[in-house]
Amino acid sequence: xxxxxxxxxxxxxxxxxxxxxxxxxxxxxxxxxxxxxxxxxxxxxxxxxxxxxxxxxxxxxxxxxxxxxxxxxxxxxxxxxxxxxxxxxxxxxxxxxxxxxxxxxxxxxxxxxxxxxxxxxxxxxxxxxxxxxxxxxxxxxxxxxxxxxxxxxxxxxxxxxxxxxxxxxxxxxxxxxxxxxxxxxxxxxxxxxxxxxxxxxxxxxxxxxxxxxxxxxxxxxxxxxxxxxxxxxxxxxxxxxxxxxxxxxxxxxxxxxxxxxxxxxxxxx
Amino acid sequence: xxxxxxxxxxxxxxxxxxxxxxxxxxxxxxxxxxxxxxxxxxxxxxxxxxxxxxxxxxxxxxxxxxxxxxxxxxxxxxxxxxxxxxxxxxxxxxxxxxxxxxxxxxxxxxxxxxxxxxxxxxxxxxxxxxxxxxxxxxxxxxxxxxxxxxxxxxxxxxxxxxxxxxxxxxxxxxxxxxxxxxxxxxxxxxxxxxxxxxxxxxxxxxxxxxxxxxxxxxxxxxxxxxxxxxxxxxxxxxxxxxxxxxxxxxxxxxxxxxxxxxxxxxxxx
Numbered sequence: 387x388x389x390x391x392x393x394x395x396x397x398x399x400x401x402x403x404x405x406x407x408x409x410x411x412x413x414x415x416x417x418x419x420x421x422x423x424x425x426x427x428x429x430x431x432x433x434x435x436x437x438x439x440x441x442x443x444x445x446x447x448x449x450x451x452x453x454x455x456x457x458x459x460x461x462x463x464x465x466x467x468x469x470x471x472x473x474x475x476x477x478x479x480x481x482x483x484x485x486x487x488x489x490x491x492x493x494x495x496x497x498x499x500x501x502x503x504x505x506x507x508x509x510x511x512x513x514x515x516x517x518x519x520x521x522x523x524x525x526x527x528x529x530x531x532x533x534x535x536x537x538x539x540x541x542x543x544x545x546x547x548x549x550x551x552x553x554x555x556x557x558x559x560x561x562x563x564x565x566x567x568x569x570x571x572x573x574x575x576x577x578x579x580x581x582x583x584x585x586x587x588x589x590x591x592x593x594x595x596x597x598x599x600x601x602x603x604x605x606x607x608x609x610x611x612x613x614x615x616x617x618x619x620x621x622x623x624x625x626x627x628x629x630x631x632x633x634x635x636x637x638x639x640x641x642x643x644x645x646x647x648x649x650x651x652x653x654x655x
Numbered sequence: 656x657x658x659x660x661x662x663x664x665x666x667x668x669x670x671x672x673x674x675x676x677x678x679x680x681x682x683x684x685x686x687x688x689x690x691x692x693x694x695x696x697x698x699x700x701x702x703x704x705x706x707x708x709x710x711x712x713x714x715x716x717x718x719x720x721x722x723x724x725x726x727x728x729x730x731x732x733x734x735x736x737x738x739x740x741x742x743x744x745x746x747x748x749x750x751x752x753x754x755x756x757x758x759x760x761x762x763x764x765x766x767x768x769x770x771x772x773x774x775x776x777x778x779x780x781x782x783x784x785x786x787x788x789x790x791x792x793x794x795x796x797x798x799x800x801x802x803x804x805x806x807x808x809x810x811x812x813x814x815x816x817x818x819x820x821x822x823x824x825x826x827x828x829x830x831x832x833x834x835x836x837x838x839x840x841x842x843x844x845x846x847x848x849x850x851x852x853x854x855x856x857x858x859x860x861x862x863x864x865x866x867x868x869x870x871x872x873x874x875x876x877x878x879x880x881x882x883x884x885x886x887x888x889x890x891x892x893x894x895x896x897x898x899x900x901x902x903x904x905x906x907x908x909x910x911x912x913x914x915x916x917x918x919x920x921x922x923x924x
Contacts, residue, residue, distance in 0.1 A: 469766060486766065490759030493809070494801045497738060497755065522824040530812065532763045540762070543799065543820060548831065550819040551812060555791040562817065 388423050395648030396425040397455040397481070397640075398447040402440065402466065403433035408459045415457070418637045424644055427453065437466055441474050448476040454651050455481030455644040460533070478650075481643040483507075484533060493540050500650075501643050506537040508635035509570060509591050510545060516624065518568065518589050521546040526566035528552040528559065528579065528612070534572040534593050542570075559583075571612040581617025590618055590625040593632050657692050664917030665694040666724040666750070666909075667716040671709065671735065672702035677728045684726070687906045693913055696722065706735055710743050717745040723920050724750030724913040729802070747919075750912040752776075753802060762809050769919075770912050775806040777904035778839060778860050779814060785893065787837065787858050790815040795835035797821040797828065797848065797881070803841040803862050811839075828852075840881040850886025859887055859894040862901050 456479045477487045483503035491499035525547040529535035552559045560583040572593035594612030611628030725748045746756045752772035760768035794816040798804035821828045829852040841862035863881030880897030
């Protein structure tokens with residue numbers, strides 16, 4: 387884009403506080419942007435910043451024509467109203483796809499959201515590129531978080547899967563999961579999905595990112611998914627590993643969303 | 656409300672063209688408003704009206720402080736962009752709950768939409784008042800229309816049901832439906848849900864409104880649901896009839912949404 391029209395897409399990242407995992411995620415995102423030529427702006431606010439300060443930062447990025455995408459790194463400290471902050475991001479720059487207007491347009495068939503949440507978009511991309519048919523397939527989505535489980539269910543339904551959502555109140559989650567041709571897990575509990583939860587030949591996307599203690603590791607922990615990988619590999623036709631599976635694809639989708647947004651801005655300024 | 660604060664809630668209805676079923680629905684809504692003291696305004700546009708004319712009417716109602724709810728009766732004639740018209744209704748007056756912002760907030764747990772679509776809200780009301788536990792129950796929602804199936808799925812999930820959506824591309828819809836404790840149907844095909852699709856003791860809500868020819872009837876047709884009522888009654892613990900089941904409750908929910916909106920307007924003008 388820089389070479390052809392002399393302009394670059396721009397991504398703004400807002401971070402509050404010093405959570406180590408959040409800073410790791412941000413570093414990965416910034417590095418990826420750098421590699422593909424997306425300009426980045428980062429605003430780091432202290433843990434005890436006020437809602438007003440944070441809203442002001444978002445508002446500044448909303449107005450800034452060099453910024454095509456805005457990420458407010460979640461989770462925010464408890465004293466900040468996450469809902470209000472997310473609603474303050476312009477839907478036209480909401481590259482995370484978390485604004486309710488974009489989520490509503492994702493839910494409603496026949497409409498096109500401006501942005502689809504990155505992990506969910508990555509999940510579909512992975513299925514399509516792996517030649518997995520989605521239409522008519524039974525899918526179990528385990529977990530219903532606003533940022534992964536929910537939009538993934540909605541997106542799979544747009545692709546005409548028959549989706550069942552499994553959550554903490556589901557009786558016999560293993561039974562529903564065992565009937566699914568495609569299983570997507572985003573629970574946040576290590577190894578909750580066992581081998582006997584899975585249908586032979588199923589396609590499994592593990593969205594979990596869980597830290598478990600591991601004294602043998604340099605950091606004292608290692609990252610694992612929701613699915614018991616060792617058991618699953620004996621049953622399923624394919625499974626994404628954690629780490630290294632859906633994570634990098636999610637980052638690619640963030641770059642893709644930012645590029646799409648920049649194209650829209652340059653074509654219809 | 657009139658007696659206590661001297662003010663009435665107001666509902667505006669916009670209708671385009673002369674579809675007989677639409678006019679029947681509107682007449683029922685206006686009559687119900689009249690009975691409970693909700694003031695009504697109706698604007699009837701000709702079949703061939705322009706999008707600009709329709710948008711102007713909606714915009715007028717958005718601005719009018721006497722109007723607390725706006726309904727644009729669907730479906731609209733093909734030359735009008737339904738999405739654009741729905742988006743033009745102020746989310747604060749969207750008593751149908753069809754605006755993507757309200758739909759997004761319905762989908763996202765922890766958030767509160769200003770309005771929940773009336774048929775879906777009626778469905779939950781019916782379950783709760785009938786003492787049917789929703790949490791943890793397996794629910795099959797057959798059909799995924801934007802105005803009934805989708806919001807009903809989303810709302811049931813908010814109530815912690817384990818929801819499976821069944822649609823035209825679902826293989827073995829009868830199998831999934833047969834496993835459900837609660838079945839909600841909104842397909843628009845008479846008698847598609849047969850007795851052997853249903854689990855013994857299930858609770859069935861039939862949202863279908865289908866006209867079938869009936870020479871013995873005064874109009875030459877009669878209205879029937881999606882579920883084969885005669886077969887279902889032998890299997891299930893309860894089923895809503897069509898007509899007379901979910902329809903009147905849906906109208907009540909419209910009145911309730913309009914009243915809620917008026918209260919918000921009078922308390923925070």
